[in-house]
Amino acid sequence: MINLSADRLKRPVPIAPLVTFRVLFGIMMLVGTIRFWLNGWIVQQFVAPKFYFSYMGFEWVKPLGYTGMHLLFALIALATVFITIGFFYRVATVVFFLAFTYVELIDITNYLNHYYFICLVGFMLIWLPAHRSWSVDVKIWPQLKRTEVPLWMVGVLRLQVAIVYFFAGLAKLNPDWLLNAIPMKIWLPAKSHLPLIGQLMYTTWIAYLFSWFGAVYDLFIAFFLINKKTRPYAYVFVLGFHIATAIFFPGIGLFPYVMMVVSTIFFSSDAHRKLLGYFNKGAKSNPQPLRCPQKIQQAFAVGIGVYFAIQIIVPLRFIAYPSGLFWHEEGFRFSWRVMLMEKSGNSFFTVKEPSTGKEYEVNNSEFLTPLQEKMMSTQPDMILRYAHFLATTYEKRGLKHPAVYAQCFVALNGRRSRPFINSATNLAVQQLGWQHYKWVLPLPTNEN
Amino acid sequence: MKYNKNSFKVLSVILAVTVAVIACSKSGTELGGSKPDESGFDKTAMLTNYADNLIIPAYTTLQTQVGLLETAVNTFLSTPNTTNQAALKPVFKETWLKYQNVSVDQFGPAETALLSNFLNTFPTDSAVVEGNIGKGTYSLTSNASINQQGFPALDYLLFNPHALTDFSANAANRKKYVQDVLAALKTRVGTVLDGWKGSYRATFIGNTKSDSGSPIAFLVNQFAFEMDQLKGPRIGWPYGKQSAGVMYPKNTEGFYSGISIALATENLSALKRMFNGNGSGKGMSDYLVALKQQKLSNDVMSQFDKAINSLKAIPDPYPTAMTNNKTQIDAAYREIQILLTLIKTDVASQTGVRITYQDTDGD
Numbered sequence: 001m002i003n004l005s006a007d008r009l010k011r012p013v014p015i016a017p018l019v020t021f022r023v024l025f026g027i028m029m030l031v032g033t034i035r036f037w038l039n040g041w042i043v044q045q046f047v048a049p050k051f052y053f054s055y056m057g058f059e060w061v062k063p064l065g066y067t068g069m070h071l072l073f074a075l076i077a078l079a080t081v082f083i084t085i086g087f088f089y090r091v092a093t094v095v096f097f098l099a100f101t102y103v104e105l106i107d108i109t110n111y112l113n114h115y116y117f118i119c120l121v122g123f124m125l126i127w128l129p130a131h132r133s134w135s136v137d138v139k140i141w142p143q144l145k146r147t148e149v150p151l152w153m154v155g156v157l158r159l160q161v162a163i164v165y166f167f168a169g170l171a172k173l174n175p176d177w178l179l180n181a182i183p184m185k186i187w188l189p190a191k192s193h194l195p196l197i198g199q200l201m202y203t204t205w206i207a208y209l210f211s212w213f214g215a216v217y218d219l220f221i222a223f224f225l226i227n228k229k230t231r232p233y234a235y236v237f238v239l240g241f242h243i244a245t246a247i248f249f250p251g252i253g254l255f256p257y258v259m260m261v262v263s264t265i266f267f268s269s270d271a272h273r274k275l276l277g278y279f280n281k282g283a284k285s286n287p288q289p290l291r292c293p294q295k296i297q298q299a300f301a302v303g304i305g306v307y308f309a310i311q312i313i314v315p316l317r318f319i320a321y322p323s324g325l326f327w328h329e330e331g332f333r334f335s336w337r338v339m340l341m342e343k344s345g346n347s348f349f350t351v352k353e354p355s356t357g358k359e360y361e362v363n364n365s366e367f368l369t370p371l372q373e374k375m376m377s378t379q380p381d382m383i384l385r386y387a388h389f390l391a392t393t394y395e396k397r398g399l400k401h402p403a404v405y406a407q408c409f410v411a412l413n414g415r416r417s418r419p420f421i422n423s424a425t426n427l428a429v430q431q432l433g434w435q436h437y438k439w440v441l442p443l444p445t446n447e448n
Numbered sequence: 449m450k451y452n453k454n455s456f457k458v459l460s461v462i463l464a465v466t467v468a469v470i471a472c473s474k475s476g477t478e479l480g481g482s483k484p485d486e487s488g489f490d491k492t493a494m495l496t497n498y499a500d501n502l503i504i505p506a507y508t509t510l511q512t513q514v515g516l517l518e519t520a521v522n523t524f525l526s527t528p529n530t531t532n533q534a535a536l537k538p539v540f541k542e543t544w545l546k547y548q549n550v551s552v553d554q555f556g557p558a559e560t561a562l563l564s565n566f567l568n569t570f571p572t573d574s575a576v577v578e579g580n581i582g583k584g585t586y587s588l589t590s591n592a593s594i595n596q597q598g599f600p601a602l603d604y605l606l607f608n609p610h611a612l613t614d615f616s617a618n619a620a621n622r623k624k625y626v627q628d629v630l631a632a633l634k635t636r637v638g639t640v641l642d643g644w645k646g647s648y649r650a651t652f653i654g655n656t657k658s659d660s661g662s663p664i665a666f667l668v669n670q671f672a673f674e675m676d677q678l679k680g681p682r683i684g685w686p687y688g689k690q691s692a693g694v695m696y697p698k699n700t701e702g703f704y705s706g707i708s709i710a711l712a713t714e715n716l717s718a719l720k721r722m723f724n725g726n727g728s729g730k731g732m733s734d735y736l737v738a739l740k741q742q743k744l745s746n747d748v749m750s751q752f753d754k755a756i757n758s759l760k761a762i763p764d765p766y767p768t769a770m771t772n773n774k775t776q777i778d779a780a781y782r783e784i785q786i787l788l789t790l791i792k793t794d795v796a797s798q799t800g801v802r803i804t805y806q807d808t809d810g811d
Contacts, residue, residue: 189488189739192491192656193655199488251802344793344794346789353692358692361689365676411794414798417789
């Protein structure tokens with residue numbers, strides 16, 4: 001049994017897991033940043049667009065122009081190097097967290113669950129003393145050196161990873177995924193080029209196998225990783241599963257690698273210490289546990305409690321909305337819903353001037369990149385943001401009180417495309433907010 | 449402690465095996481995919497059909513037709529009179545129609561050569577064209593010059609109302625410009641055809657992926673792109689859809705020769721041929737059937753017919769029709785929009801292709 005008592009959580013354990021986590025995370029983020037830069041995505045996503053889909057409350061986050069964005073990414077890359085070697089670690093983690101989160105807040109279009117996850121990990125690393133061994137900081141300031149930390153400092157990272165997996169698994173418990181093997185049935189035939197197994201991709205049973213295995217894996221893998229006896233086998237599954245997803249769905253980018261790297265945090269402190277000892281034979285020192293004052297410990301306990309309460313409430317907030325999560329996407333983001341549905345959309349906007357009756361159909365490519373248009377066409381809050389932007393833009397062009405109407409069609413999980421937005425609603429006067437959007441047409445539940 | 453040692457051993461073995469599997473799967477790619485399977489679909493056969501029976505022949509025909517156009521143009525340039533202009537027009541029209549057959553094939557060599565940008569950016573900038581002719585110096589290779597050449601520039605130069613007058617006296621520069629534009633056009637078509645006859649054919653049929661950048665993704669994305677072009681620049685925008693009914697007749701494709709609707713109809717017909725693999729049983733429509741989407745495949749095909757017929761109901765020249773045939777134009781616009789939605793949402797969704805025209809991560 002896992003003893004979750006406070007004393008056990010305070011038990012000193014080797015600092016090694018935090019150190020390996022710091023180093024691996026730093027290297028991975030450096031590689032990710034360089035890859036992003038070399039692919040030309042800085043320009044494509046943060047310089048080229050004329051309009052950005054802001055997050056509510058973060059409208060003040062703006063792209064910084066060509067030079068500014070490249071400097072920001074250079075700063076992120078520099079911070080990852082500093083994190084990896086543990087040099088000015090606290091400053092580096094704060095800079096990394098702020099800069100990375102700033103980039104992600106610029107445009108909803110670029111939202112990816114693993115970017116959100118990286119923001120969260122970046123935030124946690126600020127508070128964790130992952131630089132107090134095996135770091136340049138310790139070389140410069142030897143008094144910083146600690147060999148042991150309380151167990152909860154490793155535990156919070158494990159819990160965060162476990163939450164990602166578990167909620168990703170919960171999200172898969174829906175009729176389309178389990179009973180119809182959709183979207184796997186749609187996605188797998190597109191993979192028939194794979195050697196040996198290619199032709200299997202057209203068969204139904206393999207779609208069910210992928211769906212069910214994925215759901216079971218996500219739901220339970222964290223428990224098997226926590227349990228000492230099953231851990232090595234579970235990690236083999238982690239590698240197998242994520243390497244498979246990387247081969248089958250290369251479009252998901254860094255995600256499989258992120259999960260393979262962060263899941264190493266589940267290995268015991270001893271295992272991590274041995275791994276580090278491998279590179280530094282003969283180094284030995286007396287235990288130097290990290291101690292912090294009672295008051296700080298209490299503050300941390302409260303902070304951690306609040307943080308994880310949020311982490312559990314946010315993915316469940318969809319319950320507060322009427323049914324039809326996939327269709328309406330109310331409470332969809334920040335909930336570890338990864339590779340969960342096949343949704344394509346297409347939208348036409350018309351701006352009307354009520355006083356004259358004049359109609360202007362919008363050429364979306366005049367304002368949006370193809371990626372922005374694609375993402376916007378299936379997500380109601382983005383449609384509303386864009387409609388408001390169009391109203392402002394056309395008002396500047398001389399229209400009086402422009403009204404904006406959308407003709408939008410969406411195909412969800414293999415169903416035929418159907419109207420998505422009430423085309424009689426003037427979106428220019430609809431409020432952006434947390435409320436249920438009544439101008440999104442319902443998806444008939446009895447149809448397939 | 450012993451336990452941990454073992455687990456590291458297990459891990460390293462597994463890692464080695466995984467690495468080996470990945471390495472093998474990479475090197476084994478050439479072996480896979482080409483075997484037809486009753487339960488599956490032979491994508492290689494589909495792509496081979498596209499390359500050998502549709503794309504390469506379309507470029508070959510276009511190249512031949514450009515040769516005929518060259519002859520007719522030279523006849524007209526040496527004796528610019530009404531008779532020769534009238535004789536030139538059907539040849540010019542035929543060549544532009546043949547171009548519509550390759551308009552959807554803007555990937556591989558055509559993408560590298562920016563073929564559609566250089567051959568068919570409309571409207572042409574007649575002021576800059578006249579400026580070029582006046583100066584006698586110009587470059588037709590820079591990306592900035594795409595609206596000073598190709599079919600739209602020839603359309604203006606050969607068939608604008610004052611063309612005969614312009615060519616009758618002191619027209620050495622003008623004649624040279626026409627010949628230069630035509631030569632550039634011919635070279636570009638030749639380059640693209642050579643590319644296909646060279647290594648690109650094998651690249652094309654050897655890649656049966658559906659990821660961004662793969663031939664199948666290119667095809668679906670190009671269908672969507674051409675439909676967007678048809679709805680906007682070809683039909684909708686000149687008609688005033690974007691501008692509260694204020695029309696821009698000069699922005700139509702083929703304005704001076706008055707063949708806009710013929711070009712649009714041929715463009716959409718070519719798209720239909722591409723979609724169903726010219727009825728060979730090895731087209732995108734058949735791939736949909738193999739994916740158990742018979743009804744969608746039928747619906748798309750019949751929507752193609754509806755849209756093509758509704759376009760045919762609009763008489764050329766399009767600028768005149770804009771005032772006389774509003775009902776037909778509105779109807780065609782609606783049908784095009786329905787077809788566009790089917791391709792961009794339903795077809796893209798079922799084939800697992802992302803409509804982005806650009807590469808990025810997703811989840």
